[in-house]
Structures are given as structure tokens and as C-alpha cells.
Amino acid sequence: MSTPHFDYLDRLEAEAIHILREVAGQFERPALLFSGGKDSIVLTRLAEKAFRPGRFPFPLVHVDTGHNFPEVLAYRDELAARLGEKLIVRKVEDTIKRQRLREPGGKYPSRNPLQTYTLLEVIEEFEFDACIGGARRDEEKARAKERIFSVRDEFGQWDPKRQRPELWNVYNGRIQKGENVRVFPISNWTELDVWRYIQRENIQLPDIYFGHERTCVVLPTGQLLGLSEHLRLDEDDEIVTRQVRFRTVGDSTCTAAVESDASTVEDIIQDLLLAKVSERGATRLDDNISEAGMEDRKRNGYF
Amino acid sequence: MDLLRFITCGSVDDGKSTLIGRLLYDSESVSLDVLAALEKRQASNGTVDLALLTDGLRAEREQGITIDVAYKYFTTPRRKFIITDAPGHVQYTRNMVTGASNADLAIVLVDARQGVIEQTRRHTLIAALLGIRHFVLAVNKMDLVGYDEAVFAKIATDYAELTNHFNLPAAVAIPLSALQGDNVVTRSTHLPWYTGPSLLEHLESVPGTQERADEPRFQVQYVIRPQTAELPDYRGYAGQIQSGEYRRGDRVLVLPSGLESEIEALEVSQQEVESAAAPQAVVIRLRDDVDVSRGDSIVPLGQQPTITRELEATLCWMSEQPLWPGRKLLVQHHSTLVKAAIPAILYKVNVQTFAKGAAESAQLNDIVRVRIKTALPLAVDTYQDNRVSGSFILVDELSGDTVAAGLVEAANSEYFTAPVAPPVAFSI
Ligand SMILES: Nc1nc2c(ncn2[C@@H]2O[C@H](COP(=O)(O)OP(=O)(O)OP(=O)(O)O)[C@@H](O)[C@H]2O)c(=O)[nH]1
Ligand SMILES: [Mg+2]
Numbered sequence: 001m002s003t004p005h006f007d008y009l010d011r012l013e014a015e016a017i018h019i020l021r022e023v024a025g026q027f028e029r030p031a032l033l034f035s036g037g038k039d040s041i042v043l044t045r046l047a048e049k050a051f052r053p054g055r056f057p058f059p060l061v062h063v064d065t066g067h068n069f070p071e072v073l074a075y076r077d078e079l080a081a082r083l084g085e086k087l088i089v090r091k092v093e094d095t096i097k098r099q100r101l102r103e104p105g106g107k108y109p110s111r112n113p114l115q116t117y118t119l120l121e122v123i124e125e126f127e128f129d130a131c132i133g134g135a136r137r138d139e140e141k142a143r144a145k146e147r148i149f150s151v152r153d154e155f156g157q158w159d160p161k162r163q164r165p166e167l168w169n170v171y172n173g174r175i176q177k178g179e180n181v182r183v184f185p186i187s188n189w190t191e192l193d194v195w196r197y198i199q200r201e202n203i204q205l206p207d208i209y210f211g212h213e214r215t216c217v218v219l220p221t222g223q224l225l226g227l228s229e230h231l232r233l234d235e236d237d238e239i240v241t242r243q244v245r246f247r248t249v250g251d252s253t254c255t256a257a258v259e260s261d262a263s264t265v266e267d268i269i270q271d272l273l274l275a276k277v278s279e280r281g282a283t284r285l286d287d288n289i290s291e292a293g294m295e296d297r298k299r300n301g302y303f
Numbered sequence: 304m305d306l307l308r309f310i311t312c313g314s315v316d317d318g319k320s321t322l323i324g325r326l327l328y329d330s331e332s333v334s335l336d337v338l339a340a341l342e343k344r345q346a347s348n349g350t351v352d353l354a355l356l357t358d359g360l361r362a363e364r365e366q367g368i369t370i371d372v373a374y375k376y377f378t379t380p381r382r383k384f385i386i387t388d389a390p391g392h393v394q395y396t397r398n399m400v401t402g403a404s405n406a407d408l409a410i411v412l413v414d415a416r417q418g419v420i421e422q423t424r425r426h427t428l429i430a431a432l433l434g435i436r437h438f439v440l441a442v443n444k445m446d447l448v449g450y451d452e453a454v455f456a457k458i459a460t461d462y463a464e465l466t467n468h469f470n471l472p473a474a475v476a477i478p479l480s481a482l483q484g485d486n487v488v489t490r491s492t493h494l495p496w497y498t499g500p501s502l503l504e505h506l507e508s509v510p511g512t513q514e515r516a517d518e519p520r521f522q523v524q525y526v527i528r529p530q531t532a533e534l535p536d537y538r539g540y541a542g543q544i545q546s547g548e549y550r551r552g553d554r555v556l557v558l559p560s561g562l563e564s565e566i567e568a569l570e571v572s573q574q575e576v577e578s579a580a581a582p583q584a585v586v587i588r589l590r591d592d593v594d595v596s597r598g599d600s601i602v603p604l605g606q607q608p609t610i611t612r613e614l615e616a617t618l619c620w621m622s623e624q625p626l627w628p629g630r631k632l633l634v635q636h637h638s639t640l641v642k643a644a645i646p647a648i649l650y651k652v653n654v655q656t657f658a659k660g661a662a663e664s665a666q667l668n669d670i671v672r673v674r675i676k677t678a679l680p681l682a683v684d685t686y687q688d689n690r691v692s693g694s695f696i697l698v699d700e701l702s703g704d705t706v707a708a709g710l711v712e713a714a715n716s717e718y719f720t721a722p723v724a725p726p727v728a729f730s731i
Contacts, residue, residue, distance in 0.1 A: 006582065008306040008383045011512070017584035018543040021524040025597045025638055049572045050541065050584065053534055054527040137374045141359025144373045151703075160360050163371060165397045165621050167404045167708045169543075170637055170696050174703035188385060190376045281336025292361045 009196060013046065016185040018169060019148060020050040023130050023183050024057040026173040030130040030183075033119075033303060034060040034087070036072035037249040038205055039134030039186060042194055044083060045203055046185060058132070059086040063118045066093045067230050067251045075206040090122045112251045116301045120156050123180060130173065130181045133303040138190040139280055142295035148187050154178040156301025182303050191247070191279045192272050199265040209268070211245045211261040223256035223282075247283045256283045304378075305511035308385040310402045311441075312430060313412035314422035315391035318443040320369050322412065322481035323388045324353025326503060329488035332377040353481070357388040370395055372402040381507040391422060396429070396668040397621035400708055403430050404694075407512050408437040410502070411462070411474070415448045419461045425654040428670070431469040432617060432710065434690050437509055438466060438474035441502065445494065446480040452496045468657060477502055514581045518606045519547030520684070520692045523599045524638045527586060539570065539586035540595055542638070545691035548580040549587070549603075557593055558600040558682040559610050564589040566601075598639035600682040600692075608682045608692055609714040614675045615649070617686075618665065618697065622706035626665040626673075632706070633698040634677055637691070640698075642678040649673060672712065686710035 006014075020043075023030050032047065034040045047056050060080055080087035095118040096103060123131065137144045147163050149171045164172060173181050186194070198205065216224040217231065218238040225231065227239070230253050244257035245268070262268045275282075294302075311319035327333050333341075333356065341351050357373040358364055369390040377384050387402035403409065409430040413423055430438070440462045448454045459476040466474050477486055478497055485491035488503045500508070527539035553566045570586040571579050579585045587601055595601070602608065620626055626645065634643040649672040651662035665671040686693035697707035 005305075008304055011306060011582060014543060014582045014584045018524070021541050021543075021584070022638070024525045051525075051527060052573050053531075053537060053539075054529045057525075138376050141356075141373070143359075144357070144375065145359050145371050160371060161362065163398075164705045165401045165696075165708065167401060167696050167705070168691070168694050169405075170635055170694065172635060172696060172698055172703070172705045174633075174640075174698055176701075176703060179703075188374065188376070192378075276335045278334035278336055281334055295359070295361055 009193065009200065012186070012189055012193060013049070013197070015169070015188065016043075016046045017050045019171065019183060019185040020047055020132070022171045022173070023132060024051070026171070027130040027181070029126060029128050030058040030132065031061045031088075031126065031128045032056070032058050032132045033134075034062050034076065035134070035249065036062070036068075036076045036206065037134070038194055038198065038209060039136065041079070041203060041205060042186065042197060043132065043134050044079065045201055048083070056083070056085050059088050061088045061090070061122060061128075061131070063115050063122065064089050064091045064093075065112070065115060065251045066091060067228070067253050069206070069208050069226075069246075069249060071206045071208050072249055088122065088126070090118050090125075092118045094118075095121055112254055113297065113302075115251075116156065116297070119303065120301055123156070128180060129175065130183055131303065132183045132185065134186055135184050135303060136189050136191070136194075137187050140294045142292070142298060146184065146187070146298070148184055149173055150182045150184070151175060152180055152182055152301065156180070158298040158301075160295065160299075192269065195265060195269050195272060199269065206249070208246045208249065211243050211263050211267075213241060214244050214257060215239060215241050216244065216257060219256070224259065225253070225256055228253070247279050258282050304383055306383050306385065307408060307506060307509065307511045308387070308406050309408040309410060309506065310387040310389055310399075310406040310430070311410045311412060312389050312399055312403070312426035313391055313441075314414070314417075314420055315368060317391060317412040317414045318481040319391060319410075319412050320354035320357045320373075320388055321352075322410070322441065322443065322479075322487065322502075323375060323386055324356040325481045325484055325487045326386075327356055327375060327377055328353055329484055330377060330379060330503060368392060371398045379503070379507060382511060384506065389426075393422065393425070393668065396425065397619070399426060400429055400433070400619050400621070403433050403435065404708065406430070406435055408439065408506070408509060409435045410439045410441050412441045412443050413458055413462070415442050415444045415454050415458065415478075418458050419465070421655050423462070424465060424657075427465050427469070428652070428654055428657065429619065431471055432619075432670070434686065436472060438471060439502070439505065440474040440476040442476060442478045443481050445478045445485060446483050450478070450485075450493045452494075455497075475499070475505055477505065514546065515690070517546035517689045518608075518684075519549055519603050520545040520608065520689060521549065521585075521587065521601045522638050523595060523597055523601065525597060526595070537588075538592075538595075539588055540601065541584075541586050543584045544579060544581040545637075546581045546689055548578055549585070550578040551576075554604040555589070555601050556604055556607055557589075557595050558602060558607065559680040560594065560599070561610075562591075562593040563604065564591040564593050566590075598637075602682070608684045608689075609716045610680050610682055611714040611716060612677050612680050613715045614677070614681075614683065614711055615713040616673055616675055616695075617710045617712055618671050618673055618707040620665040620667060620669045620671060620707050622699070622704065623667050624706075625667075626671075626707070627663070631700065633700055634675065634681070634695050634709070635698050636681050636683065636695040639681060641681065642700075643697075644676050645673050646676060647674045675709075683711045683714050685712060685714070
């Protein structure tokens with residue numbers, strides 16, 4: 001008997017589906033964290049493959065920073081409706097009011113750090129014991145160190161020195177009360193893998209991923225930030241209109257656009273094959289602040 | 304495109320992380336922004352520390368050592384690689400085991416000045432135990448021994464004794480300098496006496512990740528029951544094919560119950576298919592309304608694993624709390640979780656001599672052979688026969704921590720006669 005040959009994308013897909021089904025089998029109240037970005041959109045496709053013709057054994061949960069791209073919100077609602085799955089939205093805005101938190105000040109007031117508060121609130125509200133996220137190990141050097149099942153304490157904190165061994169594809173989701181697990185089914189995918197999968201599966205994405213004209217402010221680093229009501233502009237800010245696309249979708253005040261006229265998934269893949277700058281490097285403003293930025297945020301409960 | 308997953312191992316400071324960094328750097332797989340961050344931390348002599356590409360934790364950067372595995376990804380025109388950079392420090396051996404459990408190939412680094420030492424032996428033992436068959440012996444820091452051929456030849460000979468001991472195919476030995484980049488991506492002129500491939504050339508030419516032709520195994524992870532008006536009676540058993548191939552119409556047994564049925568339909572990505580094979584994620588529907596739940600195995604009639612409540616297994620003990628005979632634990636055999644007890648530790652393996660010796664307890668990072676009794680029957684194969692159905696972890700019931708990696712060595716059949724075991728490649 002000849003063994004059939006599987007492409008690496010087939011293997012990554014099978015691994016991710018296996019992980020999603022382990023979550024369904026091991027936890028009472030899991031949730032899928034859905035940001036509206038390409039990685040979480042890919043997760044929903046994988047969940048369809050894992051659980052159809054049944055329903056997803058978890059709701060989609062969106063932690064809404066309030067600094068969204070309108071296209072992404074529209075896409076989110078449309079997708080949830082098409083899937084017929086439950087969508088829970090919790091707003092950072094409300095957490096700020098409830099916990100009397102201070103809004104981040106400054107010129108580019110990112111709410112990314114505050115997302116963690118809302119995430120922990122929603123985990124407590126619904127007693128989620130597992131949260132599935134679309135983080136990938138190729139994104140950042142601290143992420144490259146995290147397990148697929150990442151056990152967090154009551155405060156959502158990651159302790160990189162106390163990670164459980166993770167053997168073969170046996171995932172240990174046993175936790176004590178108050179603890180929860182963050183699960184990353186596409187840990188082993190790269191940005192390029194995600195795009196190749198989007199292409200192969202013909203997955204529709206929000207328009208902002210493709211080249212479009214946008215009015216942006218030019219940052220001192222040369223990066224382009226789309227104009228929005230949340231930015232505080234100064235007189236001498238340079239405003240330009242450019243053909244851009246987004247490589248990631250996060251808080252709009254800290255996610256830069258890249259210049260591109262890629263209009264199809266194929267174009268984007270060609271772009272990426274030539275890209276000299278990483279996804280985070282090109283687009284995130286908040287990680288450049290400190291070398292251990294991501295590690296610190298994870299230690300504080302960030303996914 | 305195919306895939307190769309490899310791990311770097313060897314003792315602390317042998318240069319594993321530097322080697323990975325060099326591989327990524329010289330193959331132009333490092334983005335400009337990541338490089339810029341690296342250059343900011345440049346040493347006083349102006350060189351960048353390539354180990355920082357994988358040593359991503361603050362504690363690692365501060366101490367200059369690797370603590371936990373890092374996963375890195377890169378692609379050449381030939382294939383895609385998943386790299387696992389393991390820590391060399393004995394204290395973090397369990398993290399090395401984590402990395403090795405999913406690797407197809409191990410690069411064992413040796414410092415040319417030190418030769419084969421205890422940690423080289425420990426890591427080779429663990430990698431061999433876990434079933435890795437392809438080894439590369441990377442004799443590193445050749446720059447510090449004047450690129451001396453005799454030094455290299457001696458270490459290669461010493462190491463061959465190890466691979467012989469475990470009945471492994473001979474390791475491919477490559478002299479290199481991770482720091483200088485000799486023989487990592489491109490062949491170096493510093494070692495004219497070496498005529499073999501560079502490390503990357505070799506990694507591009509070895510066989511990639513491939514399924515072994517093992518007997519079919521499948522465990523139910525989750526039962527899909529839509530219970531809708533259109534699909535009131537649909538029951539789909541969702542899981543990943545662990546090994547072998549399944550076909551529509553196969554006569555199968557559900558284990559451990561032993562009930563017989565037939566595969567009525569096989570679904571992949573919501574499409575019915577005629578056949579599917581490991582590692583595909585599938586849904587199996589059975590013709591008969593038999594009782595099947597999470598953790599049950601579905602296997603073809605006549606090719607069943609051993610059903611047992613008594614195992615003999617090799618453990619890599621991973622907890623600071625020692626294991627004493629009589630301990631109660633949980634066995635997680637993939638999607639099955641059962642209570643278990645360890646009535647006896649049969650022996651412990653000396654990692655220096657590989658000799659078996661008596662042991663009262665198992666300490667952190669010990670490799671021991673034990674007997675295990677489980678509260679409910681498991682459907683297992685030996686790890687020799689099947690890396691999936693022959694592997695499990697031990698979980699502490701209270702803390703939930705993973706305390707051991709387990710490999711089934713022998714199982715006493717309860718209901719069926721065990722298949723005759725093929726000759727073992729090596730045993731400890
Ligand atoms: N001269 C020389 N030094 C090297 C070479 N490779 C690595 N080193 C140095 O050896 C030291 C240890 O290197 P690492 O790459 O951190 O070692 P490691 O094997 O990853 O160590 P652990 O992960 O902590 O086990 C560093 O100072 C490196 O610069 C080499 O080929 N030649
Ligand atoms: Mg290292």
C-alpha cells in the first residue's frame with residue numbers, strides 16, 4: 001500500500017482541526033476569540049471543518065476596542081450570521097467605565113493594553129475555561145516560545161518558566177478552578193501559510209486587506225496610519241493619500257498600513273514572498289516600545 | 304511542498320541557538336526589522352549575537368542560555384522547515400523532550416573542544432527513545448580548534464559508538480562553526496579536507512515528514528450530533544486518523560467495548576470520500592447504532608491493538624516531585640483520560656552508560672521502566688509499532704501538571720491475543 005502524500009498545508013490544517021476538537025472534548029465552556037482579522041477568520045473556517053454539520057461547541061467572542069475599522073465590524077456581523085453561530089461582543093469602553101481605568105493618552109492612543117482587562121472580564125462573566133486564539137509562533141519571539149495549550153492563572157498570566165511539557169499531539173487541558181487555557185491551533189502557521197490557505201479555501205476577507213486608497217498620517221518612522229476620529233493630529237502632521245493595504249487588523253490607532261496595490265490574494269502572496277519586513281514590524285506600533293513588549297503583555301494576561 | 308521538522312540538541316553552550324540563528328541569517332530568512340532590533344543589542348566587538356533570534360524570553364537574554372523550546376519557520380526552494388531549538392541545560396531536559404517528540408530529525412551539537420559528553424549522550428538517548436531515526440552530528444566551534452581534521456574525526460568516531468548502541472542509522476557528521484558560518488548554509492574554505500555537504504544542503508536532501516505504514520488507528524475526539532430537523536439522527540465520530548488508511552465499507556471494531564460495525568461514510572472537510580489516511584482529520588459514521596464516545600478507538604477488524612489494563616512503559620519523568628511506587632496518577636492516552644497507579648519501578652537507565660539499574664524512585668529527568676495499572680481498559684500498541692497509539696502522558700490529578708512522557712513497551716492483552724511483536728530495534 002502506498003501512503004498518500006500530504007502537502008505541508010494539509011498537515012497544518014489537520015493539526016489545527018485536531019486541536020479544535022480536543023478543546024471541544026476537554027472543556028466545558030470554551031470560546032473562540034474572534035477579532036475579525038485574517039487569523040481568526042481562518043480559525044472559523046477550520047472550526048467549520050472540525051464540527052459541521054453540527055454547531056460550533058463555542059461562541060465567537062469579540063473584545064471590541066472601539067477603535068475598529070468599520071469594514072471589519074460589518075464583516076464580523078455578516079460572518080456570524082452566515083455561520084449561524086453565537087457572537088458575544090464586549091467593549092473595552094465599558095470596562096474603562098466600570099473599572100474607572102484611565103484612557104491611554106498620547107498621540108496614538110492604543111487600547112491594545114486595555115483589551116486584556118475586557119478579556120479577563122468576559123472570561124469571568126461566562127466562566128470560560130478555554131479561549132481559542134489565532135496567535136502564531138512566527139509573529140514574535142516570545143510567542144515562538146508558547147505552548148499550543150497555554151495554561152493561565154486566575155489573572156490570565158503566562159509564566160514562561162513554568163510551562164507544561166507538551167508531548168506529541170497530546171494536549172493536557174486539565175486545570176484547577178479559576179485557571180483557564182489559551183489555545184492556539186495555528187501556532188505553527190506562518191503569515192504566508194495563512195494566505196496560501198485563504199487562497200486554497202477561497203476565503204472572503206474584509207476589504208481592508210486589499211490595496212485601496214486611504215488618507216493616512218505619516219509617522220516619524222515612515223509608517224502610514226489611517227486617519228480616524230481617534231487620532232489627535234497636530235498642524236505639522238504630514239497627511240497623504242496612498243494606495244495601501246493592512247497586513248494585520250487590530251486597534252486602528254496602532255496598526256499601520258503598508259503601501260501596496262495588491263488586489264487579489266495571489267498578489268498579496270507575491271508581495272509577501274518579496275517582503276523584507278515582518279508582519280509585526282511593518283504594522284504594529286506598540287511592540288516596538290520595548291524588547292520584551294509581547295512577553296510582558298502575555299505575563300499580564302494578554303492572549 | 305514537503306516538510307521537515309528538526310530539533311537541535313546537545314549540551315549547554317554548544318551553540319544550538321547560534322546555529323539556528325546562523326541558518327536563518329545566512330539563508331536570508333530574517334526580516335529587516337528583526338535584524339535591526341538584533342543589531343541594537345550588538346556586542347562591544349561589533350558582532351550580533353545570533354542566538355537572540357531564538358532566545359526570545361527576557362530571562363534567556365539575561366542569562367545567555369535557552370530555557371524553553373523556540374519554534375522557528377523557514378522555507379527554501381526545496382522544502383519547508385519547522386525548527387525546534389531546545390535548551391541544553393540538564394534542568395530543562397523536559398523542554399527538550401517536548402521538542403523532540405515532534406521532530407523527524409535531530410541535530411546533535413558537540414563543542415569541538417569538549418567532544419562527546421554526558422549531555423550529548425542523554426539527548427541522543429531521548430531522541431532515539433522517542434523514535435527519531437535521522438541524526439546529524441554537528442561538530443561545532445571548529446574555529447576554536449584550528450579547523451583540525453583529527454579533532455573532528457575523533458568526535459565522529461566516538462559518536463558512532465552511540466548510534467551503534469541504539470541501532471540507529473549512522474549520523475551524518477558535519478564540522479562547522481555556527482559563529483563564523485562555516486558549513487552551515489555554504490561550504491567553507493576553512494575546511495578543505497571536508498568534502499561533504501553543508502548543513503542546509505543535507506537538511507534539504509534527507510527524507511521529510513512521512514507517515515509510517517502502520518496499522519490503521521483512529522480515536523474519537525468528539526461526537527457530532529446536530530439534532531436538527533434535517534439531520535435528526537446524524538451521529539458523526541470526529542477525530543484524526545492516527546495511522547494507516549480507512550475506507551468506506553471497512554468492517555470495524557469499536558474499542559474497548561469490542562462492538563462490531565461497518566464504516567457507512569467517511570467525511571473530510573464536510574465531503575464524503577471513499578478513503579482517508581493519516582494525518583487527515585475526518586468524521587466517521589457507522590452503519591449500526593452502537594455506543595461510541597470520546598476516547599473510543601475505531602479499528603479495522605483483524606488489525607486491533609491490545610486492550611489492556613496493565614502496561615509496561617518507559618517514562619521520562621518531568622516533575623520536580625519524585626515518583627515513588629504506589630503513586631496514583633492519570634493516564635492521558637490521546638483523547639482518553641483514565642485513573643492509574645504505578646505499582647512498580649522496574650529499573651532506571653543510567654544516561655552515561657545506558658546500563659539498567661535498580662531504582663527506588665524516579666527523579667526529575669530520569670528515564671525509568673515502570674508497570675502501570677489503569678482503572679479502565681486502554682487500546683494500545685507498543686511505541687515501536689505505533690508512535691501514536693503507543694504514546695501517552697501522565698498527569699498529576701491535583702495540579703493538572705504533565706509529569707511524564709510515556710512510551711508503551713509491552714501490554715498484557717485482556718480480550719484479544721496480542722499480535723506477535725516484530726524484533727525490537729533496540730531496547731533499554
Ligand atoms: N567560537 C565559537 N563560538 C561559538 C560558536 N557557536 C556558538 N558559540 C558561542 O557559544 C556560546 C553559546 O552559544 P548558544 O548558541 O547560546 O549555545 P546553546 O547551545 O544554544 O546553549 P543553551 O541553549 O543554553 O543550551 C555563545 O557565546 C556563542 O557565541 C562557534 O561556532 N564558534
Ligand atoms: Mg540555546
